[in-house]
Amino acid sequence: MVRLAALTMLLTVCALLLAVCAGCGSKLAGPAGAGDPYFPQMGNGGYDVLDYNIDLTVDPAAGPVDGTVLVRAAATQDLDSFDLDFVGLHVKSVQVDGRAARFERKGQELIISPPVRLRAGSTFDTLVAYSGTPQPLHAADGSILGWQRSGDTIFTLDEPEGAATWFPVNDTPLDKATYTFRITVPEGYVAAANGVLAQNIANGAGQTFVWQMKEPMASYLAAVAIGKLVLKEPQDPSGVPIRNYFAEGLADAATKAFASTGDVLAYYIDTFGPYPFESYGVAVPDADTQGAMENQTLSLFGRNVVEKDMTDPTGDAIFLSHELAHQWFGDSVTLAHWSDIWLNEGFATYCSWLWIGHSQGKAAFDKQVSDARDAVVSQKWPAPGKAPANDLFNGGVYDRGALTLHAVRLTVGDDAFFRILRTWADRYRYKNVTTADFVSLVQEISGKDLHALIDSWLYDSTMPALPGGGL
Numbered sequence: 512m513v514r515l516a517a518l519t520m521l522l523t524v525c526a527l528l529l530a531v532c533a534g535c536g537s538k539l540a541g542p543a544g545a546g547d548p549y550f551p552q553m554g555n556g557g558y559d560v561l562d563y564n565i566d567l568t569v570d571p572a573a574g575p576v577d578g579t580v581l582v583r584a585a586a587t588q589d590l591d592s593f594d595l596d597f598v599g600l601h602v603k604s605v606q607v608d609g610r611a612a613r614f615e616r617k618g619q620e621l622i623i624s625p626p627v628r629l630r631a632g633s634t635f636d637t638l639v640a641y642s643g644t645p646q647p648l649h650a651a652d653g654s655i656l657g658w659q660r661s662g663d664t665i666f667t668l669d670e671p672e673g674a675a676t677w678f679p680v681n682d683t684p685l686d687k688a689t690y691t692f693r694i695t696v697p698e699g700y701v702a703a704a705n706g707v708l709a710q711n712i713a714n715g716a717g718q719t720f721v722w723q724m725k726e727p728m729a730s731y732l733a734a735v736a737i738g739k740l741v742l743k744e745p746q747d748p749s750g751v752p753i754r755n756y757f758a759e760g761l762a763d764a765a766t767k768a769f770a771s772t773g774d775v776l777a778y779y780i781d782t783f784g785p786y787p788f789e790s791y792g793v794a795v796p797d798a799d800t801q802g803a804m805e806n807q808t809l810s811l812f813g814r815n816v817v818e819k820d821m822t823d824p825t826g827d828a829i830f831l832s833h834e835l836a837h838q839w840f841g842d843s844v845t846l847a848h849w850s851d852i853w854l855n856e857g858f859a860t861y862c863s864w865l866w867i868g869h870s871q872g873k874a875a876f877d878k879q880v881s882d883a884r885d886a887v888v889s890q891k892w893p894a895p896g897k898a899p900a901n902d903l904f905n906g907g908v909y910d911r912g913a914l915t916l917h918a919v920r921l922t923v924g925d926d927a928f929f930r931i932l933r934t935w936a937d938r939y940r941y942k943n944v945t946t947a948d949f950v951s952l953v954q955e956i957s958g959k960d961l962h963a964l965i966d967s968w969l970y971d972s973t974m975p976a977l978p979g980g981g982l
């Protein structure tokens with residue numbers, strides 16, 4: 512009894528101390544990162560973004576952008592300050608719930624202190640006004656990320672950390688949100704973005720294109736393409752509206768290169784389940800984009816990809832089908848951590864092999880498998896589950912990642928394997944996943960514990976042999 516009384520007294524004192532502490536002016540700051548070991552500064556903590564409303568006036572020929580971004584978010588803790596990721600550009604003002612907020616910038620963090628404490632569970636609106644000419648980032652692997660301009664053509668390629676070059680963002684795949692883009696460009700230019708074109712408004716000397724992405728989207732998939740673009744809307748047998756935006760001079764070549772989009776969509780819907788978004792299409796700006804990118808509902812392909820890599824039937828099919836497969840695997844079902852990049856790239860690569868097999872026959876599929884196996888050996892890529900942060904997109908995550916799925920398929924059989932793919936797309940639609948989620952789904956569907964097999968494919972320095980020794 513005495514001990515209990517003493518304990519009660521101690522607890523009371525602690526509670527009082529906590530209450531005093533909470534009221535004594537200590538600042539409650541949201542964490543400056545989202546906990547990704549590869550990119551510790553990316554993303555932030557303390558809130559969950561619900562919606563971005565991005566309003567940009569763009570001068571494509573000269574480069575400057577004038578923007579406001581309204582970020583609607585729910586606080587997940589009490590907050591005296593919180594961060595957005597934002598790189599470069601000049602921040603003119605920040606408001607929270609309509610009142611001026613103090614802000615400072617440290618590296619990629621835009622640190623915002625609202626005039627009153629935000630309470631856990633409350634929804635709040637942050638309005639950031641900014642201007643300047645966005646500058647792309649140069650990543651460790653030599654790629655260029657973010658907002659990019661070539662002549663009077665603009666495109667964005669954000670994966671993994673380029674989004675912060677053009678809008679203030681909680682730049683982590685874990686915080687998906689809906690988006691509206693209002694992009695004003697001079698007469699003669701077209702602005703394409705993710706989702707559905709809701710409005711096209713004549714606006715003084717230019718036009719405002721209003722795009723709405725109503726399904727949740729990871730920030731690295733946010734996309735804008737601006738240029739003298741022509742719209743092509745081919746019929747799709749599956750009923751998914753396709754709108755392609757091609758640079759004027761590339762329209763004929765691109766129309767030809769993407770003619771099979773509807774057929775691939777139909778095959779994927781049949782194989783993986785419903786298409787997860789309202790529309791699909793590609794943007795082909797008149798620029799060298801390095802590679803292609805699976806921006807949600809609007810994959811990006813550059814002049815270089817269309818003119819060079821899509822001239823042979825297999826290359827053409829691989830590029831087209833790879834980015835389209837990402838709409839299910841990567842965009843709708845998204846990695847939780849960048850170290851699991853094989854969940855994006857291994858899946859999309861394997862899906863493109865499936866399409867090649869479906870459209871060109873088993874020998875063509877087998878060739879993809881054996882070519883990949885040879886490439887993994889000759890190129891000495893690291894194991895796909897250990898992709899280094901500074902070489903995230905090395906060939907191993909594609910080829911050996913895809914071979915990992917093939918090893919699973921050869922072990923569990925086609926029926927279980929395709930049920931795994933369909934369940935993966937359905938159960939985790941618009942969500943985030945880890946390798947452990949995949950291993951447990953394989954076990955759930957197939958009844959087999961493939962933990963050791965998947966581990967050896969993902970993490971062993973030497974690539975295992977395919978089960979049964981065959982293709």
Ligand SMILES: [Zn+2]
Binds near residue numbers: 805833837855
């Ligand atoms: Zn990919």
